[in-house]
Amino acid sequence: MAKKTPTKFSFFSPLYSLLTITMTLSQIHSLTHENDIHSLQEIVHGIDPNSISPSSYINSWDFTVDPCHSTGSQFLGILCDLPLDNSSSRVTAIDLDGIGYEGFLTPVIGNLTELTILNLNNNKFRGPIPETIGNLRKLTRLTFSDNFFTGGIPQEIIELKRLEYLDLSANRLSGTIPSNMTGLRSLTYLSLSNNNFSGRVQNLTGLWNLNTLDISYNQFFGNLPNLPVSLRNIYLSHNIFSGDITPLKDLIHVRWLDISDNRLSGVIRRDILSLRFVSHLNVSYNRFTSINVVNGQGQGQRLRLLEAQANNLKGHLPVNLVTFTNLTIINLSNNQLHGPIPKEYGLKLRTTWRRLYLDHNFLTGNLPLELTHKSTNFKGSFANNCLNCPTNVGVCRGGQRPATECTGQHNL
Template identity: 75%
Template sequence: MVKRIATNFVSSLNSLLSIIIATLCLIPSQTHSLTLKSDINSLREITHAIDPNSVAPYSYIHSWDFRVDPCESKGPQFLGILCDLPLDNSSSRITAIDLDGIGYEGFLTPAIGNLTELTILNINNNKFRGPIPETIGNLRKLTRLSVSDNFFTGVIPQEIGELKKLEYIDLSMNRFSGTIPYDMTSLRRLTYLSLSDNNLSGRIHNLTGLWQLDTLDISFNQFFGDLPNLPVSLRNVYFSHNIFSGHMTSLKNLIHLRWLDISNNRLSGAIERDILSLRRVIHLNVSFNRFTSMDVINYSGQRPQLHLLEAQGNNLRGNLPINLVSFTNLTIINLSNNQFHGLIPKEYGQKLRTLWRQLYLDHNFLTGKLPLEFTHTTTNVKVSLGNNCLKCPTNVTLCRGGQRPETECLGQHTI
């Protein structure tokens, strides 16, 4: 009888233990394993590719202490690293590398391509050199790629075009050569693209496939040919210091445009009314091209937002465009170093007493007397009228620099 009771007790105890164990198995684990070994190895390769003499004691790289786990570190180790900490038992993964711009010298190792969960790679303001490795194409989850202000060389890897989740690319201020890879024109999520200050060249493909692009900066390169077709979503366009030629026609459909800089190119023809009438444009810089005319109509009914107009250093001819006074928000105008002639409209003088704050008309062939308002400008208004053919009183500071010799004026336009 006693034996049977003992047997039943043991059996009940075993059942209870089984229930407890089963219950514990249903409770989610609150622990997770360490960082994936291949991710750690990739970080090691990154450090090995950097000259240790460029790693300052206070820098992020100096904090990478491989005696601790990168994703488990809770102290001042592995600065500039972010991880994904899973709720299950899978390994942690590195999702962001955001280095300090401390002047690290070295190369970007191909091992970067093993960090396949990476969403952000930011190594701006350093001294990395050599090419960007083709393994960059393995980072299919990357949304932000920023390597500006380094010494990278070679072509832009076409593999970047495979990173369909990219929203932000900044490759500016490097030494990249070649042209824009065709596959980059299909990055549908891209909102920001800067390739400025490189040695890029060639014609630019149709970019309308980048239909969410907000900002495009390709200034200070050697791109040539006609201006490309651009996505209508653009708000900021910087094309200065290239060798673009032809006309501005392809820009007239950019209805969201706010900032346009196409200065220092070889564009010609007219500064078209369709560009000047883009209502949201605040800053327009078309300086140092080969434009010969400016098609300005009366815009008082359209209320364009244009605040600054820079058109110096062209071949603009004829009389000064009087309809500029119809731009109700315009405060800064630079029409210097052109071929304008004739009288200065009295309406310009009236604007100087109300809205205009800077007016540069120097180095033209303007003639006649100054409108009365020009001699009574306030001290916070900047005006430059030197090197024209004006009858400008010597005591008027606006004419500083003097006027052209009469022989030079007669040789160009009748005074």
């Protein structure tokens, strides 16, 4: 009987090759943290396969290789840290392509505790935002805009103390703004626009680093909230805010202010118009009854655009608008303004003003002489007033009010 000799492994033997491959795969799959791999797999399982196109990022997620140590064509949209020691790599960013993935965001997302960026914009994720989002305490950027998320903002969002950028716009979210959100002191950008939020907006001055606030196209009501003085861009349009605009007078850094399409009333205050850095101001489609314009000469105002159409403005056209040296676009149409067009307006229309809309008021008298020159290069409309307005002049096209509507309008 032949004596058996112990098996010896050769570098070229099939058994050695098999063991080597097995050990290598084991090492590969241990490079990225196990919880992170599982979380990525669950994200894929929550997406309808029919919405994953061959060219999509998700289609490149090949779990036969390591997510953090794959080639450039695999695991698109994923970033990882690469530790210098022997610890496992962690996923630090998910930045999906916006091609219309359909499905739900798994609560397991909360296990990716090293995430700093989570971007799911321009897809079709639906259902609630998982409460486990509060576990992602290193997040600096969270963007879920243009999806179908429903429900409210999870209270757990207060745990994201490092969050700087939050965009939940264009979803189907509802409820109120959580009272604890003012604890997100690192926020510089907040957009909740185009949702179904409602209720009163609390004092937001705690967000003292905030530069941009967009809560437009919702159903917020009540008085305007107190806002952080750091704000530069404010979008509160298309809500149901009422009362006056006093809370805005101390926003000394604001540059773009849109409070259109609400139920605000009273006076368009001089201290709002005179905010030094405001370049775009839209107060249209409200219930303001007067506009108080002070002489802006020498005060350094940067106002370029004033939209105040469709209010209840009464009185004469404000002459002091001509003292705002950067102003180029004015819209005061669809109000109840009366009296003549100031002669000072004519000079501005020949020089720096590019658009002037005064239609649908009760203005009277003749056009400024400068408007009769063919070289005048501006756009606008003076139609539907009580003016002596020749139809061969472009701004007069559309005609004027009948005399019966103009009688007694000087008493407005």
